[in-house]
Amino acid sequence: xxxxxxxxxxxxxxxxxxxxxxxxxxxxxxxxxxxxxxxxxxxxxxxxxxxxxxxxxxxxxxxxxxxxxxxxxxxxxxxxxxxxxxxxxxxxxxxxxxxxxxxxxxxxxxxxxxxxxxxxxxxxxxxxxxxxxxxxxxxxxxxxxxxxxxxxxxxxxxxxxxxxxxxxxxxxxxxxxxxxxxxxxxxxxxxxxxxxxxxxxxxxxxxxxxxxxxxxxxxxxxxxxxxxxxxxxxxxxxxxxxxxxxxxxxxxxxxxxxxxxxxxxxxxxxxxxxxxxxxxxxxxxxxxxxxxxxxxxxxxxxxxxxxxxxxxxxxxxxxxxxxxxxxxxxxxxxxxxxxxxxxxxxxxxxxxxxxxxxxxxxxxxxxxxxxxxxxxxxxxxxxxxxxxxxxxxxxxxxxxxxxxxxxxxxxxxxxxxxxxxxxxxxxxxxxxxxxxxxxxxxxxxxxxxxxxxxxxxxxxxxxxxxxxxxxxxxxxxxxxxxxxxxxxxxxxxxxxxxxxxxxxxxxxxxxxxxxxxxxxxxxxxxxxxxxxxxxxxxxxxxxxxxxxxxxxxxxxxxxxxxxxxxxxxxxxxxxxxxxxxxxxxxxxxxxxxxxxxxxxxxxxxxxxxxxxxxxxxxx
Amino acid sequence: xxxxxxxxxxxxxxxxxxxxxxxxxxxxxxxxxxxxxxxxxxxxxxxxxxxxxxxxxxxxxxxxxxxxxxxxxxxxxxxxxxxxxxxxxxxxxxxxxxxxxxxxxxxxx
Numbered sequence: 001x002x003x004x005x006x007x008x009x010x011x012x013x014x015x016x017x018x019x020x021x022x023x024x025x026x027x028x029x030x031x032x033x034x035x036x037x038x039x040x041x042x043x044x045x046x047x048x049x050x051x052x053x054x055x056x057x058x059x060x061x062x063x064x065x066x067x068x069x070x071x072x073x074x075x076x077x078x079x080x081x082x083x084x085x086x087x088x089x090x091x092x093x094x095x096x097x098x099x100x101x102x103x104x105x106x107x108x109x110x111x112x113x114x115x116x117x118x119x120x121x122x123x124x125x126x127x128x129x130x131x132x133x134x135x136x137x138x139x140x141x142x143x144x145x146x147x148x149x150x151x152x153x154x155x156x157x158x159x160x161x162x163x164x165x166x167x168x169x170x171x172x173x174x175x176x177x178x179x180x181x182x183x184x185x186x187x188x189x190x191x192x193x194x195x196x197x198x199x200x201x202x203x204x205x206x207x208x209x210x211x212x213x214x215x216x217x218x219x220x221x222x223x224x225x226x227x228x229x230x231x232x233x234x235x236x237x238x239x240x241x242x243x244x245x246x247x248x249x250x251x252x253x254x255x256x257x258x259x260x261x262x263x264x265x266x267x268x269x270x271x272x273x274x275x276x277x278x279x280x281x282x283x284x285x286x287x288x289x290x291x292x293x294x295x296x297x298x299x300x301x302x303x304x305x306x307x308x309x310x311x312x313x314x315x316x317x318x319x320x321x322x323x324x325x326x327x328x329x330x331x332x333x334x335x336x337x338x339x340x341x342x343x344x345x346x347x348x349x350x351x352x353x354x355x356x357x358x359x360x361x362x363x364x365x366x367x368x369x370x371x372x373x374x375x376x377x378x379x380x381x382x383x384x385x386x387x388x389x390x391x392x393x394x395x396x397x398x399x400x401x402x403x404x405x406x407x408x409x410x411x412x413x414x415x416x417x418x419x420x421x422x423x424x425x426x427x428x429x430x431x432x433x434x435x436x437x438x439x440x441x442x443x444x445x446x447x448x449x450x451x452x453x454x455x456x457x458x459x460x461x462x463x464x465x466x467x468x469x470x471x472x473x474x475x476x477x478x479x480x481x482x483x484x485x486x487x488x489x490x491x492x493x494x495x496x497x498x499x500x501x502x503x504x505x506x507x508x509x510x511x512x513x514x515x516x517x518x519x520x521x522x523x524x525x526x527x528x529x530x531x532x533x534x535x536x537x538x539x540x541x542x543x544x545x546x547x548x549x550x551x552x553x554x555x556x557x558x559x560x561x562x563x564x565x566x567x568x569x570x571x572x573x574x575x576x577x578x579x580x581x582x583x584x585x586x587x588x589x590x591x592x593x594x595x596x597x598x599x600x601x602x603x604x605x606x607x608x609x610x611x612x613x614x615x616x617x618x619x
Numbered sequence: 620x621x622x623x624x625x626x627x628x629x630x631x632x633x634x635x636x637x638x639x640x641x642x643x644x645x646x647x648x649x650x651x652x653x654x655x656x657x658x659x660x661x662x663x664x665x666x667x668x669x670x671x672x673x674x675x676x677x678x679x680x681x682x683x684x685x686x687x688x689x690x691x692x693x694x695x696x697x698x699x700x701x702x703x704x705x706x707x708x709x710x711x712x713x714x715x716x717x718x719x720x721x722x723x724x725x726x727x728x
Contacts, residue, residue, distance in 0.1 A: 048642075049642045056728070077728070284642065284643065285644070285664065285666060286666065313645065315645065327642075328642060330638040330639075330641040330642050331638070331641055332636060332637045332638040332640070332641060333630060333632060333633060333634065333635040333636045333637075334632065334633050335632040335633040336630065336631075336632040342719070343717075359717070359718070361700070361704055361718055362704065374633050375632070375633065387717070388716065388717075404716070404717065405713065405716075405717060430716070431716055447716060448713075480716075528719075544720075548723075548725065549728070552647065566641070569636065569641070569646050569647055569648050570630075570647075570648040570649075571647070571648075571649070573719070574719065593719060594697060594701075594718070594719045594722050595650050595657075595693065595697050595722075597650075599630055599648070600632070600633075602638075604638050
């Protein structure tokens with residue numbers, strides 16, 4: 001039976017503006033009556049900056065996809081690591097460590113069913129150890145028959161193929177293929193071209209191996225297809241490459257992405273549609289030796305790596321074919337503050353900021369400065385100088401409380417012009433944390449240190465109503481030099497130094513106006529940080545981490561979990577920042593130390609902008 | 620090809636480096652000292668955009684060893700200042716809370 005659609009065809013929408021919302025789909029034609037054009041949206045492929053890896057690493061392995069990725073093993077500045085990191089498309093969190101730290105390994109599978117094989121630890125030989133990941137922990141499995149350096153991988157945890165690799169001594173590429181059924185390894189047909197670090201894609205019975213490195217200095221463009229028993233030559237890559245990386249190219253052999261590699265390092269990217277290889281957008285940074293994984297030719301990620309040994313990096317890039325342009329979060333320089341100092345506090349926004357107090361040693365500061373998004377200007381001083389002072393609010397309605405030293409409960413309000421003394425906090429303290437607004441603020445934690453009884457204020461919470469302070473619910477553990485954001489009835493406290501644990505903490509807690517509840521832990525434990533945003537959209541930045549390279553790494557919270565975000569440029573702690581903004585908005589960081597800094601940096605969260613519709617030209 | 624370029628350039632504030640710069644190349648700033656004055660030391664990703672940024676920032680390229688020496692000099696000054704910054708009756712914890720832990724020696728990447 002004929003349908004209306006068969007007889008008349010599809011109607012072209014007649015609209016006064018470009019399509020939007022759920023109607024925004026690639027290929028959907030519409031007529032824009034405002035600019036008199038027939039139009040459609042066309043997806044384009046681009047690389048964009050993703051969140052940095054938790055630690056720098058090269059020669060690591062990757063698995064999964066852009067929205068559920070895995071990176072494991074590798075070499076930081078030196079040695080090898082067992083670390084695993086999980087990616088959700090916006091940031092990295094810590095996964096379970098492998099049983100054997102190693103680099104130059106092969107990796108495959110998914111984020112919840114990963115596979116690590118072979119690699120290198122030290123000495124003259126590659127290792128043969130195999131481990132499986134279940135989304136939480138690694139467990140050792142049957143070894144591959146012989147040690148292998150950077151074998152290519154394809155398939156899933158229960159039906160994988162390892163092809164090629166390198167023998168360390170004497171150095172040689174191999175053509176060995178091994179098949180894995182989730183338990184045992186058996187021999188498959190040999191590759192036609194011996195190589196290591198080939199990109200693998202597809203399945204055990206319909207696989208593909210592309211490119212790779214041939215000992216001693218050869219880059220291969222060879223592509224071979226696997227049918228479950230033997231390899232046959234396929235269409236070669238446009239660019240010979242041996243990225244030295246572990247790269248999964250796709251779950252099917254008809255939709256594959258290959259990127260990076262060559263010498264000097266390249267960002268060239270090619271996609272395979274089952275018929276031909278096509279050069280598409282280059283990576284922003286030419287790189288090798290990264291962890292890469294693609295579910296198909298439409299998306300992929302590259303994490304870590306580096307063009308030279310032994311230097312490693314932490315950058316992540318994402319490839320997407322999309323109707324939108326994704327711009328990763330980043331920090332930029334802002335106007336320098338007038339007085340470099342640390343242990344100050346701040347509030348407001350990126351375009352209407354406020355900082356006060358601090359320490360330049362030996363002078364304790366009472367200075368106040370306002371920011372207009374471009375430059376800082378001196379304002380009327382605090383009545384009482386202090387450092388490790390706290391507070392919250394806006395450029396025209398802020399409250400500052402606590403300060404040192406000696407510890408004080410002094411409270412002052414700022415009205416956009418001057419500070420005025422208010423009622424003191426119930427407990428004198430400094431190095432505390434706070435959030436809220438001038439008429440509904442919260443202060444918790446802090447010192448004195450070593451006083452009797454030791455650290456009592458460390459758990460106490462107090463509420464300010466614009467006039468006086470009253471007791472709130474105790475923080476779950478003693479905390480100082482933490483940071484917080486949100487409102488008096490929806491707050492978020494995190495990080496800091498825990499006297500109970502004698503170290504920096506990654507613990508986070510939410511506040512409902514009367515009690516604190518444990519939230520998921522941050523990725524990196526820190527103190528001396530600053531947090532901007534709300535209980536469901538926060539970014540915590542700078543501060544001091546156990547590993548110096550992590551000091552600049554920002555972390556973001558979406559109300560459920562923490563992931564890493566963009567890195568600031570200048571490492572420092574005990575700085576000031578905006579009280580609002582969040583991971584999806586804008587924030588600033590100003591001052592800090594040590595040494596005392598006058599630097600301001602401005603944070604802009606990730607943005608997703610729909611590309612303009614294309615006009616269909618009939619000429 | 621080296622992974623990083625090293626240089627000195629004064630952070631002039633707003634616009635010194637942009638969000639776009641940060642997406643285009645690695646950038647990390649450290650406090651240095653040239654024996655007379657503090658100086659900003661920058662580790663810059665070694666690509667065309669990174670090199671161009673250092674040039675446009677009126678930067679002076681350094682070797683890694685030279686850059687590390689400038690940072691080491693600033694670290695030494697900071698460590699000496701920390702040692703000399705005492706308050707009578709103050710505990711070790713209180714000193715750390717007041718001025719932070721004793722600065723370490725930073726190794727630039």
